[in-house]
Amino acid sequence: MLDLKSLKLFLVLAEELHYGRAAQRLHMSQPSLTKHIQQLEARLGVQVFERNKRSVRLTPAGRELVQEARRLITAAERSLRAVQRAERGEIGRIRIGFVAAVLFMGIERLVQRIEHDLPGVESAWEEMGSHEQLEALQQDRLDLGFGQMSQVGEMRSHVVARVPLVVALPDTHRLADKPEIDLSALVDDAFIAIPRQSAPTFHDLSVSVCMAAGFSPNILHSAKHLVSIVSLVAMGRGVSLVPESFSRAAVPGVCFKPIHGCDARAEFSVVWNPRSTLPVLPRVLQVLGAQDI
Numbered sequence: 001m002l003d004l005k006s007l008k009l010f011l012v013l014a015e016e017l018h019y020g021r022a023a024q025r026l027h028m029s030q031p032s033l034t035k036h037i038q039q040l041e042a043r044l045g046v047q048v049f050e051r052n053k054r055s056v057r058l059t060p061a062g063r064e065l066v067q068e069a070r071r072l073i074t075a076a077e078r079s080l081r082a083v084q085r086a087e088r089g090e091i092g093r094i095r096i097g098f099v100a101a102v103l104f105m106g107i108e109r110l111v112q113r114i115e116h117d118l119p120g121v122e123s124a125w126e127e128m129g130s131h132e133q134l135e136a137l138q139q140d141r142l143d144l145g146f147g148q149m150s151q152v153g154e155m156r157s158h159v160v161a162r163v164p165l166v167v168a169l170p171d172t173h174r175l176a177d178k179p180e181i182d183l184s185a186l187v188d189d190a191f192i193a194i195p196r197q198s199a200p201t202f203h204d205l206s207v208s209v210c211m212a213a214g215f216s217p218n219i220l221h222s223a224k225h226l227v228s229i230v231s232l233v234a235m236g237r238g239v240s241l242v243p244e245s246f247s248r249a250a251v252p253g254v255c256f257k258p259i260h261g262c263d264a265r266a267e268f269s270v271v272w273n274p275r276s277t278l279p280v281l282p283r284v285l286q287v288l289g290a291q292d293i
Helices: 004-016 019-026 030-044 060-087 100-104 107-117 130-138 200-212 226-234 244-249 281-288
Strands: 049-051 056-058 091-098 120-127 144-147 156-170 190-193 218-222 240-243 254-258 265-272
Touching: 004 019, 004 030, 004 060, 019 030, 056 060, 091 100, 091 130, 100 107, 100 226, 100 240, 100 244, 100 265, 107 120, 107 281, 130 144, 130 200, 130 265, 156 200, 156 226, 156 244, 156 281, 190 200, 190 226, 190 240, 200 240, 200 265, 226 240, 226 244, 226 254, 240 244, 244 254, 265 281
Parallel strands: 091 120, 091 144, 190 218
Antiparallel strands: 049 056, 144 265, 156 240, 156 254, 156 265
């Protein structure tokens, strides 16, 4: 195995082609330099210098080693700089979980800010429910999560958006032409909802809004993701309550209506594990304005 120190000594001698001058440049004794070169040749099993009392010359193997030594030293120095930058949080990879709703809240601006302010940081995004995100953060399968979470346990959180709820209706629904919907008019409709185990906060919010309107929703269908829920609405399977931002999805066959007299809002937060040792995480949180939370 070649070590970088031996290669650096070899390169200096290859440039000087004189043991005395090379030793002087290296601030070491000539016998010590000679010993290092002999050990290098022994490890390689070839002679890299031809030497006599009057001259020192590179052998063909030595000339080839010059190129390889420069390449190896450059690669090693590049790797060292990368490791040091990663330790300082200047580069790295961050794993981000998200619920579908955040894709329609201008999340692209957040991505652009991270890419602009932290050009050495790569982000990997994975869709999962809010509850799943909390588990993944605890198990170090995620570094950051975006979802609706009222209770985060040992995790830390910072609210990034408060989005009004709207009703998603099939465009053939009897109330589709109304400018806004009185929820009590949906008492006999089938509802489509996210299961409580997938998103307890959003599920409970949706149910509580209906209860405040005087009825318990008839949840006939369920889906884990809002895209699936709205797709079921488009199929005419029922109605649903979704964040207003999701209306930007513009799913054919679905219309989104404000709820009359209701100011209920889905609160979305960025969540992270305070025990995380990922160097880049504090810098990403700073971009999000959550570093002091």
